[in-house]
Amino acid sequence: MAHYALTPFEFQCLRLSLSLSEEKAAELLKCSVAELQQWELGQLAIPELAEKKLLEIDDIIEMQVLNTCDSIEAMFKKEPKRRLAFVVYPTQALYTQYNPEFLSSLPLTELYNTAAWRIKKECKLVLEVDIALVPLNVESYKAFREQAGLGESRESRAKWAASQL
Amino acid sequence: MAHYALTPFEFQCLRLSLSLSEEKAAELLKCSVAELQQWELGQLAIPELAEKKLLEIDDIIEMQVLNTCDSIEAMFKKEPKRRLAFVVYPTQALYTQYNPEFLSSLPLTELYNTAAWRIKKECKLVLEVDIALVPLNVESYKAFREQAGLGESRESRAKWAASQL
Numbered sequence: 615m616a617h618y619a620l621t622p623f624e625f626q627c628l629r630l631s632l633s634l635s636e637e638k639a640a641e642l643l644k645c646s647v648a649e650l651q652q653w654e655l656g657q658l659a660i661p662e663l664a665e666k667k668l669l670e671i672d673d674i675i676e677m678q679v680l681n682t683c684d685s686i687e688a689m690f691k692k693e694p695k696r697r698l699a700f701v702v703y704p705t706q707a708l709y710t711q712y713n714p715e716f717l718s719s720l721p722l723t724e725l726y727n728t729a730a731w732r733i734k735k736e737c738k739l740v741l742e743v744d745i746a747l748v749p750l751n752v753e754s755y756k757a758f759r760e761q762a763g764l765g766e767s768r769e770s771r772a773k774w775a776a777s778q779l
Numbered sequence: 780m781a782h783y784a785l786t787p788f789e790f791q792c793l794r795l796s797l798s799l800s801e802e803k804a805a806e807l808l809k810c811s812v813a814e815l816q817q818w819e820l821g822q823l824a825i826p827e828l829a830e831k832k833l834l835e836i837d838d839i840i841e842m843q844v845l846n847t848c849d850s851i852e853a854m855f856k857k858e859p860k861r862r863l864a865f866v867v868y869p870t871q872a873l874y875t876q877y878n879p880e881f882l883s884s885l886p887l888t889e890l891y892n893t894a895a896w897r898i899k900k901e902c903k904l905v906l907e908v909d910i911a912l913v914p915l916n917v918e919s920y921k922a923f924r925e926q927a928g929l930g931e932s933r934e935s936r937a938k939w940a941a942s943q944l
Contacts, residue, residue, distance in 0.1 A: 623867065623914050627896035633795035702788065731792035749788050 622656040699775035748775040787821040864940035
């Protein structure tokens with residue numbers, strides 16, 4: 615969407631559509647909450663980099679939604695299921711620990727959650743597939759791995775989440 | 780999406796995707812902020828009506844996005860424009876005053892803003908049309924109407940917004 619500058623009102627809409635609080639957006643954009651508020655009130659010009667950052671993240675999430683829905687559609691041709699589980703991370707610490715490869719594109723767990731929710735909506739609408747967003751429970755996940763003799767991996771997490779349905 | 784109950788995590792994702800703060804969601808759902816927090820933490824069962832209300836609003840917004848994009852596409856066949864203006868309402872008082880017909884379906888200005896933002900995104904993506912969201916400025920709008928000899932109407936507001944581009 616980055617063809618022209620966003621107005622303060624639109625910048626706020628964009629931030630809210632990413633489910634970012636003022637505090638989280640300030641953390642992401644390396645500014646103070648007071649500065650962010652002044653941008654959104656039109657009292658201070660929005661730095662181009664801040665606008666670019668939020669628009670880029672929105673694009674990354676949209677791309678992730680499209681790619682994930684495509685993968686799920688392809689997978690369903692082989693093994694049709696009505697319901698899928700998708701692991702989400704209830705705290706920033708857990709998100710950071712388990713997803714080091716995502717931190718450069720989607721640094722905050724809130725952004726990952728936004729992506730997960732949009733994937734859930736899109737899969738329901740387009741593929742008629744119900745995706746359950748399952749917050750990672752470390753104790754339960756460890757017990758599951760021990761019992762099943764599994765190492766830590768994205769696949770093991772997906773298996774654990776499926777066992778929670 | 781209303782085929783099965785949302786988990787507390789999913790309920791929170793839904794609320795945030797509608798750009799509702801805890802306070803605004805509590806106002807909409809006629810509950811206290813403390814209750815809402817307990818629902819989202821899984822400490823208290825989410826009332827079916829509360830879940831239904833948010834899912835219905837999300838559906839209403841999606842429908843509005845589709846309908847508006849269709850109207851814009853149809854309009855563009857007659858008079859192609861690269862840029863359009865869309866009036867939004869900076870306060871609840873202005874939203875209520877100018878949109879009595881929307882109050883039963885989208886009672887809060889935040890929900891109207893969410894719809895407007897999604898319309899902007901969708902039109903950009905699908906139609907390659909830039910929509911500017913223009914917050915209503917009552918003084919400027921009144922001056923515009925006097926100068927142009929226009930009465931108050933949705934159409935006059937749209938004309939004013941277009942004059943602000």
